Amino acid sequence: MTINQAFEILQKSGGIRAARIITDHFGPMTGIRVRRIARQLRRDVPVAKIIHEKWFYGIRFYTNTATLDPRPDTETLVSAVIKDCTLDAPRILDAGTGTGCIIGALAKNIPTMHGIGIDRSWGAVRVARKNMRRLGLADRIDILWRGFATFGPDRCFDIVVTNPPYIAHGDTMVDAGARHDPAMALYARDNGLAAYKTIARRATQWLRPGGRIYMEIGIDQETPVREIFDHFGYKFVRSEQDLGGITRVLIFDYS
Ligand SMILES: C[S@@+](CC[C@H](N)C(=O)[O-])C[C@H]1O[C@@H](n2cnc3c(N)ncnc32)[C@H](O)[C@@H]1O
Secondary structure: OOOOHHHHHHHHHOOOHHHHHHHHOOOOOHHHHHHHHHHHHHHHHHHHHHHOEEEEOOOEEOOOOOOOOOOOOHHHHHHHHHHHHOOOEEEEEEHHHOOOOHHHEEEEEEEEOEEEEEEEOOHHHHHHHHHHHHHHOOOOEEEEEEEEEEEOOEEEEEEEEOOOEEEEEOOOOOOOOHHHHHHHEEHHHHOHHHHHHHHHHHHHEEEEEEEEEEEOOOOHHHHHHHHHHHHHHOOOEEEEEEOOOOOOEEEEEEO
């Protein structure tokens, strides 16, 4: 099938932008493949899940069904860390690393840092390792198959950064693309707050005295998440808003 024929079929199923990205990415395709992709588009499968890549912070990351596709909102979190980081050779932990987009973007922009990304999903660990290798970061970033509750080194990280699952079970406001992301990446018990509770408890062991934690939050979660971190003795530093003016990032110190 010619590229023009493929373009026309894909455009009818997913619109002009999707058709352009997919034909640019794959070039000539067989008719069977084009029709399969057209069916995916009609089921609202995001383009990133079809071409297996998503740009984040100006960097291309591999993604698949085991990982959340990196979202532009999360760039606010990365920018906040980069803006503050004046340490010589910081050690950074990314809790719930997914594709590794956060720790990868940080490592590309803070050349002296070393870090660890952890995830409970083995599929995500494989994806993040692949991304670190592709980006030439495997010597500075280790990706480990660990849960928040069980990862436990002794107060050695200068910075913890996390974008945990924070959507309440049953929340119907998730975007169409999220239906194709893994549930483990999206949903948390306790009205979406369970992962923050675990992380607040565990990060007291992860952070060195005087260390700092940066986290992404969902809409309207600032007050409950601040209460959780207050309870564990953290000191609130500031919040950051995303491009839509929504409070997206909370920052706390722990001594
Ligand atoms: C919202 S996604 C964020 C992925 C990536 N950091 C990003 O910002 O695109 C949350 C990630 O946390 C992982 N996760 C969920 N519960 C976890 C747990 N208890 N321990 C470790 N990782 C967990 C999920 O597998 C998922 O990769």
